Amino acid sequence: MLSCAARLVRAQIQSKPTACWVVAARGYADVVEETTFTTNEYALHKLDEGPSQSVTVTRDDALKYYRQMQTIRRMETAAGNLYKSKVIRGFCHLYSGQEACAVGMEAALTPDDHVITAYRAHGWTYTRGVPPVNILAELTGRKTGCAKGKGGSMHMYGNNFYGGNGIVGAQVPLGAGIALALKYNGSNNVCVALYGDGAANQGQVFETYNMAKLWDLPCIFVCENNGYGMGTAVERASASTDYYTRGDYVPGLRADGMDVLAVREATRFAAEWCRSGKGPMVLEVATYRYHGHSMSDPGTTYRPREEIQEMRKTRDPITGLRERMISANLATAEELKQIDLDVRAEIDKAVEQAKTDPELPVEEMYTDIFVDEPPFKVRGTNPFMYGMSK
Numbered sequence: 017m018l019s020c021a022a023r024l025v026r027a028q029i030q031s032k033p034t035a036c037w038v039v040a041a042r043g044y045a046d047v048v049e050e051t052t053f054t055t056n057e058y059a060l061h062k063l064d065e066g067p068s069q070s071v072t073v074t075r076d077d078a079l080k081y082y083r084q085m086q087t088i089r090r091m092e093t094a095a096g097n098l099y100k101s102k103v104i105r106g107f108c109h110l111y112s113g114q115e116a117c118a119v120g121m122e123a124a125l126t127p128d129d130h131v132i133t134a135y136r137a138h139g140w141t142y143t144r145g146v147p148p149v150n151i152l153a154e155l156t157g158r159k160t161g162c163a164k165g166k167g168g169s170m171h172m173y174g175n176n177f178y179g180g181n182g183i184v185g186a187q188v189p190l191g192a193g194i195a196l197a198l199k200y201n202g203s204n205n206v207c208v209a210l211y212g213d214g215a216a217n218q219g220q221v222f223e224t225y226n227m228a229k230l231w232d233l234p235c236i237f238v239c240e241n242n243g244y245g246m247g248t249a250v251e252r253a254s255a256s257t258d259y260y261t262r263g264d265y266v267p268g269l270r271a272d273g274m275d276v277l278a279v280r281e282a283t284r285f286a287a288e289w290c291r292s293g294k295g296p297m298v299l300e301v302a303t304y305r306y307h308g309h310s311m312s313d314p315g316t317t318y319r320p321r322e323e324i325q326e327m328r329k330t331r332d333p334i335t336g337l338r339e340r341m342i343s344a345n346l347a348t349a350e351e352l353k354q355i356d357l358d359v360r361a362e363i364d365k366a367v368e369q370a371k372t373d374p375e376l377p378v379e380e381m382y383t384d385i386f387v388d389e390p391p392f393k394v395r396g397t398n399p400f401m402y403g404m405s406k
Contacts, residue, residue: 046345047075047345047346047347047348048075048344048345048346049074049075050072050073050074050075051072051073051344051345051346052070052071052072052073053070053071053073053277053340053344054069054070054071055069055071055271055272055275055277055278055281056069056272056275056278057069058269058270058271058278058282059258059260059269059270060267060268060269061258061260061261061263061267061268061269061298062265062266062267062268063267063268063269066269066282066285067269067271067278067281067282067284067285068281071277071278071280071281073277073346075346075347077123078337078341078346078347079341079346079347079351079355081119081120081123081276081337082334082337082338082341082347082352082355083355083358083359084115084119084122084142084143085115085116085119085276085333085334085337086334086355086356086359087142087148087359087362087363088111088112088115088118088119088138088139088142088143089112089115089334090359090360090363091138091142091148091151091152091363091366092110092111092112092138092139092307093112094152094363094364094366094367095108095110095138095152095155095169096108096110096112096307096311098152098155098156098367098370098371099311100311103156103371104155104156104169105157106168106169107135107168107169107170107182107310107311108155108169108310108311109135109136109137109138109169109170109309109310109311110136110138110305110306110307110310110311111136111138111139111140111305112305112306112307113242113303113304113305113306113307113327113328113332113333114136114139114240114242114273114303114304114305115139115276115333115334116273116274116275116276116279116303116333116337117139117238117240117273117279117301117303118139118140118142118143119139119143119276119279120275120276120277120278120279120280120282120283121143121208121238121279121280121283122143122144123276123280123283124280124281124283124284124287125206125208125283125287126205127145127175127176128176128203128205129176129205129206129207129208129287130176130177130178130191130194130195130198130205130206130207130208131144131176131177131178131207131208131210132177132178132179132181132187132190132191132194132207132208132209132210133179133180133181133187133209133210133211134180134181134184134185134187134210134211134212134215135169135170135180135181135182136212136240136305137169137170137172137179137180138151138155138169138172140177140210141162141172141173141174141177141180144174144175144176144177145174145175145177146162146172146174146177147366148362148363148366149365149366149369149370150162151172152366152367152369152370153165153369153370153373154167154168154169154172155168155169155370156370156371156373157375157376158370158373158374158375158376159373159374159375159376159380160369160370160373162174164376164380164384165375165376166376166380166384167179167180170182178190178191178194184214184215184218185211185215185218185220185221186220187209187210187211188209188211188215188218188220188221188224188237189220189223189224189227190209191207191208191209191224191235191237192207192209192224192227192228192233192235192296194207194209194235195207195209195228195233195234195235195296196231196233198233198234199231199232199233199234204291205234205291206234206235206236206287206290206291207233207234207235207236208235208236208238208283209224209235209236209237209238210238210239210240211237211238211239211240212239212240212241212242212245213239213240213241213242213243213244213245213250213253213254213257213259214244214245214246214248214253215245216239216241216254216259216262217253217254221237221262222262224237225237225262225263225264225265225266225296225298228266228295228296229263229265229266229295229296232293232294232295232296233295233296234290234291234293234295234296235290235296236283236286236287236290236296236297236298236299237263237266237296237297237298237299238298238299238300238301239259239260239262239298239299239300239301240273240301240303241257241259241273241300241301241302241303242303242304242305243303243304243305244305244309244318244319246309246313247309247313247317247318248318249318249319258270258300259298259300260298260299260300261298262298263296263297263298266295266296266297266298267289267297267298268297268298268299268300269282269285269286269297269298269299269300270299270300270301270302271299271300271301271302272301272302273301273302273303273304274302274303274304274331274332274333274336275333275336276333276337277337279301282299282301283299286299304327304331306324306327306328338352379403379406381394381396381403382394382403382404382405382406383405383406385405386405389405391404391405391406392404392405393405
């Protein structure tokens with residue numbers, strides 16, 4: 017690669033001998049194409065062995081994970097600013113700090129696998145293939161949004177991605193239903209059903225564990241444990257905070273949710289377990305959210321600011337991957353800085369489009385109600401307003 021560059025520069029100099037040429041040499045010669053890291057230890061429940069702590073990653077994959085996490089972080093920062101300026105209304109739950117969970121899990125799945133999550137869904141919508149501009153346009157209620165501006169923050173959808181669900185814990189039994197359909201149809205794919213520590217005490221979660229194990233459904237139940245259910249610390253809400261053991265007769269494991277590679281390996285292990293016909297698994301990813309539960313929550317009344325600052329300083333998933341990549345010569349600081357600049361430009365452009373794209377016409381209130389139904393009369397917001405469905 018370097019010799020090709022040298023020949024190109026030499027040819028240019030020969031064609032323009034009087035020109036002044038300045039060539040900047042960058043340290044790409046020392047960059048490696050693959051390396052191995054060691055993750056923190058996994059905690060296991062009803063498993064004889066778990067994922068390997070020795071994790072190999074290629075340069076291309078590491079750069080991909082870094083860009084994806086940086087895109088989610090920048091997108092969520094933009095969403096927070098749009099909310100503060102009242103361009104986004106209603107509920108808005110940010111994923112900042114938890115990027116390694118969505119990116120790491122997606123890295124171990126295939127596009128044909130299925131995902132359903134709770135209302136903190138922006139990051140997952142992106143990893144499932146929806147571009148940032150369509151996510152931000154959904155947040156601003158524009159017709160170019162991934163749900164035509166009708167869903168907002170909590171109800172985003174994509175290919176084999178079922179949202180975004182606003183009812184606490186309701187997505188867990190729905191995820192088991194998706195897994196049941198996969199098994200019924202003879203598919204080798206899995207369903208990932210995500211929920212937070214705040215939903216982990218819901219009765220429907222335990223009912224779902226039972227059915228999933230009875231039928232050995234290919235479902236990975238993922239508890240994204242960010243330490244706080246709304247404003248309540250997990251220790252104050254749960255008699256047992258070992259959420260990976262909550263399945264009882266369902267095997268489980270806990271991974272470091274601030275390490276994208278640890279999450280990837282844990283998800284790969286769980287997916288292989290499900291694909292082999294052994295039934296469901298509970299995966300807990302220990303993570304942290306930097307902002308409040310939603311934009312209406314400052315996030316500092318029930319935890320000290322110093323705790324948030326310490327997590328950002330010592331446990332940030334993006335900074336952590338960046339430092340590992342540079343120290344292992346997987347990438348240069350200049351390369352990663354360029355990714356940062358490219359992501360910022362992409363999100364800035366997406367923000368402007370999300371603010372200026374057209375809003376939905378009033379007639380759209382009457383569309384997308386049922387699938388393959390003949391048109392019927394739909395009442396509007398008062399007894400004198402009607403429209404026809406489409």
